[in-house]
Amino acid sequence: MTAAYTTATLQYMKLVTAAEMRVLERRAVESGISLLELMRRAGRAVAEDITRVFPLTTDKSIIVLVGPGNNGGDGLVAARHLKKAGALVSVFITGQRAADDIVYREALAAGLTPISISLDIGLERLTQALTETDFVVDAVFGTGMLRPIDGSPAAVLTAVAREKCRRPELTIVAVDLPSGLNADTGAVDPVTLKADLTITLANPKQGLFLFPGADYTGSVSVADIGIPAGLDEDLAVELLTDELVAALLPWRPADANKGAFGKVLVVAGPPEFCGAPVLACQSAYRSGAGLVTLAQRCGLHPVFAAKLTEVTHLLLPETAAGEPAPEAVELITERLGEIAALVIGPGLGKDPVTSLFFNGILSGLDHPMSPDLRPGSARLPEVVLDADALNILAVTPDWWQELQPHCVLTPHPREMSRLTGLAVELIQADRVGTACRYAELWQQIVVLKGAHTVVAAPDGRVAVSPFANPGLATAGTGDVLAGVIGGLLAQGLTAFDAARAGVYLHAAAGESVRADLGEAGMVASDLLLLIPRTIKALKENFHAAGN
Ligand SMILES: NC(=O)C1=CN([C@@H]2O[C@H](COP(=O)(O)OP(=O)(O)OC[C@H]3O[C@@H](n4cnc5c(N)ncnc54)[C@H](O)[C@@H]3O)[C@@H](O)[C@H]2O)[C@@H](O)CC1
Numbered sequence: 403m404t405a406a407y408t409t410a411t412l413q414y415m416k417l418v419t420a421a422e423m424r425v426l427e428r429r430a431v432e433s434g435i436s437l438l439e440l441m442r443r444a445g446r447a448v449a450e451d452i453t454r455v456f457p458l459t460t461d462k463s464i465i466v467l468v469g470p471g472n473n474g475g476d477g478l479v480a481a482r483h484l485k486k487a488g489a490l491v492s493v494f495i496t497g498q499r500a501a502d503d504i505v506y507r508e509a510l511a512a513g514l515t516p517i518s519i520s521l522d523i524g525l526e527r528l529t530q531a532l533t534e535t536d537f538v539v540d541a542v543f544g545t546g547m548l549r550p551i552d553g554s555p556a557a558v559l560t561a562v563a564r565e566k567c568r569r570p571e572l573t574i575v576a577v578d579l580p581s582g583l584n585a586d587t588g589a590v591d592p593v594t595l596k597a598d599l600t601i602t603l604a605n606p607k608q609g610l611f612l613f614p615g616a617d618y619t620g621s622v623s624v625a626d627i628g629i630p631a632g633l634d635e636d637l638a639v640e641l642l643t644d645e646l647v648a649a650l651l652p653w654r655p656a657d658a659n660k661g662a663f664g665k666v667l668v669v670a671g672p673p674e675f676c677g678a679p680v681l682a683c684q685s686a687y688r689s690g691a692g693l694v695t696l697a698q699r700c701g702l703h704p705v706f707a708a709k710l711t712e713v714t715h716l717l718l719p720e721t722a723a724g725e726p727a728p729e730a731v732e733l734i735t736e737r738l739g740e741i742a743a744l745v746i747g748p749g750l751g752k753d754p755v756t757s758l759f760f761n762g763i764l765s766g767l768d769h770p771m772s773p774d775l776r777p778g779s780a781r782l783p784e785v786v787l788d789a790d791a792l793n794i795l796a797v798t799p800d801w802w803q804e805l806q807p808h809c810v811l812t813p814h815p816r817e818m819s820r821l822t823g824l825a826v827e828l829i830q831a832d833r834v835g836t837a838c839r840y841a842e843l844w845q846q847i848v849v850l851k852g853a854h855t856v857v858a859a860p861d862g863r864v865a866v867s868p869f870a871n872p873g874l875a876t877a878g879t880g881d882v883l884a885g886v887i888g889g890l891l892a893q894g895l896t897a898f899d900a901a902r903a904g905v906y907l908h909a910a911a912g913e914s915v916r917a918d919l920g921e922a923g924m925v926a927s928d929l930l931l932l933i934p935r936t937i938k939a940l941k942e943n944f945h946a947a948g949n
Pocket residue numbers: 423424426427440441444469470471472473474475476497542543544545546547548549550551552555577578579603604627
């Protein structure tokens with residue numbers, strides 16, 4: 403199962419490493435909350451989340467697996483609350499708990515009778531109990547996992563995995579992280595259980611959104627354990643959420659005309675790729691742009707005119723071979739002064755003549771634009787570079803030194819590999835770090851696409867999408883993303899904001915299509931109508947955008 407996103411529980415928040423979580427814990431303690439209190443809140447929140455997601459009846463049986471550290475402590479507190487809620491709760495402890503363990507004593511006082519797994523008899527009783535249980539709560543290890551799991555914790559987790567294999571309906575809930583999942587890297591231990599629900603505490607951990615770990619989390623919900631707001635302000639990596647994106651969306655005054663929402667220019671390429679610019683134009687409109695123009699070789703006009711009703715057309719002269727004539731660059735350059743956002747790359751092609759054409763357009767980007775033509779105050783059109791635009795840049799030495807800063811670059815890992823010279827595996831092993839490093843080096847916004855897309859800005863800000871949807875791995879979805887970002891740029895969002903909001907809207911629309919059609923067989927154009935629906939839902943649910 404891929405990591406899903408429970409919109410109801412995630413608000414504006416930072417993703418943390420294990421070390422950063424310890425810093426937040428220390429700050430919370432310094433602010434006056436004891437560790438014991440944090441653990442009590444964590445356990446209670448876990449129990450509440452379980453009862454919210456899976457309404458419990460008295461005949462439901464729950465096994466809570468408790469490890470030696472604070473993650474196990476959370477499990478003990480949760481066990482007590484689940485018992486109070488009416489469930490039949492059994493607790494199995496693996497590892498040695500501290501002698502002065504208050505939450506253990508509280509569990510005993512509540513009538514729980516924890517069984518130790520360190521004895522063979524304990525493992526036998528667990529194996530037997532597993533055959534009759536509905537839920538397993540995995541509170542063996544959290545952010546304190548230090549080394550590969552062996553011995554009795556490994557035996558416990560393996561016994562659960564065996565039972566889950568036999569009875570897929572057995573529901574596994576992980577406390578903070580599936581035990582053995584590395585909070586920083588997303589690496590997993592061979593005995594890590596695939597959870598159906600992960601209830602992560604205070605701040606979501608980065609490893610939950612990195613593969614292979616992201617495949618082990620099931621749905622992710624975040625439990626508020628009362629760490630005061632703002633203690634994580636200085637942390638760099640944020641998780642994109644409904645609330646955050648709603649606040650970024652442009653406001654539309656009631657008396658607006660189309661000029662208020664900016665003009666987008668999309669540049670098309672040769673006939674074999676004419677679907678891509680169509681999708682980019684349509685998605686720019688669907689994200690709210692006021693006017694979209696498609697620059698196209700005049701020979702292709704009948705095709706585009708038939709496909710695109712609302713788009714205006716800039717017809718470019720072409721050579722006898724159907725390639726853009728040299729004057730085509732000039733025609734586009736003249737338009738640059740009027741447009742708010744340029745989207746170039748989808749369906750562009752990368753043959754030598756196209757490369758010259760593309761580089762000519764980039765050279766024209768120093769044309770100032772009149773301030774009244776776009777809602778923002780920048781003088782240059784904002785630029786989205788995707789697909790073949792990136793492939794052309796990848797073979798241009800030191801291309802970033804010629805490019806205006808703060809363009810939005812939207813590479814998938816293979817394009818990122820071409821741009822950086824790094825192997826795809828290296829990029830994927832450190833998606834956040836790679837995106838950040840190159841955003842700074844290039845002084846551009848880097849949107850590293852893929853499951854849990856990363857958006858990095860040159861100043862170190864970085865955001866991660868909560869969505870991983872294999873349904874989006876289909877031709878044309880990248881063209882839609884480029885168009886959405888272009889549309890948002892045209893409406894006055896800054897490059898980083900347009901990239902963050904665009905990534906989120908695109909992925910959230912993908913979630914809606916997945917809910918309707920499943921993962922196989924969705925096509926890029928299915929996303930188009932879902933984009934305004936997603937915007938509408940965000941605006942209705944959160945009034946932060948001023949609507
Ligand atoms: N950070 C916070 O603000 C809060 C954290 N809490 C919980 O505390 C957890 C972290 O607690 P801890 O630091 O105690 O860490 P853990 O509970 O993850 O585990 C640490 C314990 O496990 C042992 N251990 C680690 N790896 C092992 C292995 N492979 N085999 C056998 N033993 C191993 C360690 O020696 C130590 O005793 C979080 O995941 C969360 O569940 C909550 O209690 C509340 C607040």
